[in-house]
Amino acid sequence: MIDIASNVIAKAQEGDEIAFTQIVEAFQTPVFNLCYRMLGDGKEAEDAAQEAFLRAHLAISKYDSERPFGTWLLSIAAHFCIDQQRKRKLPMADIDEYLEETAPDRNVPNPESVTIEKEGQAKIQKILLTLPDIDRAAIILRYWQEFSEEEICQTLDLTISAVKSRLHRARHKLAAAWESENLVENQAERMKNGSPAF
Amino acid sequence: MDHQPFEDWILDESSINQEQKESLSEHLNQCTNCAQLSYSWKKVESELISARMVSPNPGFVNRFQSNLIARKAEAYQTQSIKSLLIIGSSILFVMGSLITWLFLTKTPGEIIVKSVTMFTGVTEAYINLRYIVLNFFSSVPPYLPYVFLIFTIGWGLILLLIWGLTIWRFSRKGLEQK
Numbered sequence: 001m002i003d004i005a006s007n008v009i010a011k012a013q014e015g016d017e018i019a020f021t022q023i024v025e026a027f028q029t030p031v032f033n034l035c036y037r038m039l040g041d042g043k044e045a046e047d048a049a050q051e052a053f054l055r056a057h058l059a060i061s062k063y064d065s066e067r068p069f070g071t072w073l074l075s076i077a078a079h080f081c082i083d084q085q086r087k088r089k090l091p092m093a094d095i096d097e098y099l100e101e102t103a104p105d106r107n108v109p110n111p112e113s114v115t116i117e118k119e120g121q122a123k124i125q126k127i128l129l130t131l132p133d134i135d136r137a138a139i140i141l142r143y144w145q146e147f148s149e150e151e152i153c154q155t156l157d158l159t160i161s162a163v164k165s166r167l168h169r170a171r172h173k174l175a176a177a178w179e180s181e182n183l184v185e186n187q188a189e190r191m192k193n194g195s196p197a198f
Numbered sequence: 199m200d201h202q203p204f205e206d207w208i209l210d211e212s213s214i215n216q217e218q219k220e221s222l223s224e225h226l227n228q229c230t231n232c233a234q235l236s237y238s239w240k241k242v243e244s245e246l247i248s249a250r251m252v253s254p255n256p257g258f259v260n261r262f263q264s265n266l267i268a269r270k271a272e273a274y275q276t277q278s279i280k281s282l283l284i285i286g287s288s289i290l291f292v293m294g295s296l297i298t299w300l301f302l303t304k305t306p307g308e309i310i311v312k313s314v315t316m317f318t319g320v321t322e323a324y325i326n327l328r329y330i331v332l333n334f335f336s337s338v339p340p341y342l343p344y345v346f347l348i349f350t351i352g353w354g355l356i357l358l359l360i361w362g363l364t365i366w367r368f369s370r371k372g373l374e375q376k
Contacts, residue, residue: 021259024258024262028254029251030251032252032258033251033252033253042255046255050261050265054266057266121245123245124242124245124249127242143249144249164210167210168206168210172209175209175239178238178239178241178242179238
């Protein structure tokens with residue numbers, strides 16, 4: 001997890017805009033990634049990440065420095081995304097297009113491995129969106145932010161046993177969704193290669 | 199078939215001992231459901247571990263700063279409108295209460311008489327005050343207006359100096375913070 005100097009946070013709490021800008025610079029990727037993985041759409045993720053930082057700016061004077069700053073900030077973003085999803089039905093994401101737009105330039109790209117990686121990532125995002133909101137947030141925090149179960153429970157305001165059971169349930173669902181995705185793909189592949197007469 | 203401890207061992211991160219590993223391996227050879235779950239979860243886990251962070255488009259911080267300015271302006275405007283509405287509705291409430299009270303306790307004739315009396319009283323008070331002020335200025339020594347002028351300008355200069363010092367102090371403090 002990204003660390004930020006405590007004096008920068010203290011300055012931001014006193015109303016120093018430059019210090020808060022440093023925080024935005026440092027945390028823009030984890031916050032955006034969380035919103036993107038939660039919402040599955042680049043435009044909505046941008047809006048959600050901006051809103052999360054605006055809310056953090058408004059509430060930073062109340063931030064308790066005993067708590068890790070990252071969990072506090074990501075907690076705001078996660079709760080905002082969960083609220084957003086409760087307000088409306090989640091549309092499916094056009095992940096291929098977005099990954100293409102935001103993919104960093106690699107000097108020696110291997111087209112085959114890039115395609116496989118993109119397919120895998122698109123599939124993972126697709127099956128991630130099948131999870132309930134809080135379970136999805138727990139998985140994102142665990143695997144992208146590398147949060148411990150303790151940190152996840154702080155971020156999502158859950159008990160440790162609730163985090164454990166949500167992670168267990170989410171893993172089970174992801175494995176099942178992965179299996180059914182592969183099944184559908186294999187069937188489609190067989191139909192494409194097979195003769196219509198059979 | 200009972201899958202329970204095996205599912206936990208497959209999906210949870212807690213480490214298992216050698217005996218449990220052997221038991222799991224034996225179970226996976228017999229149970230296709232758990233074997234499929236184990237295979238799928240390993241695939242998903244490897245994808246999750248290798249998944250990269252998605253970054254926002256360039257200029258995120260600049261967009262945040264613009265949004266912050268817009269949000270502050272919006273908050274200021276909302277606060278101003280709220281204050282105006284509160285003051286306006288308070289004035290309307292007080293006026294309404296007074297008018298209602300007046301119409302409930304007095305007859306229209308009494309209200310007209312009271313209004314005329316009040317208007318006459320105010321006019322009379324204004325005429326009297328004007329007379330007193332004019333009388334006062336005609337009886338004061340000729341140098342007194344100049345003294346008054348100097349006194350006013352003096353205080354004005356002192357207040358201007360204090361204001362300038364305050365501005366200078368704040369701007370200097372701001373620079374020191376940077």
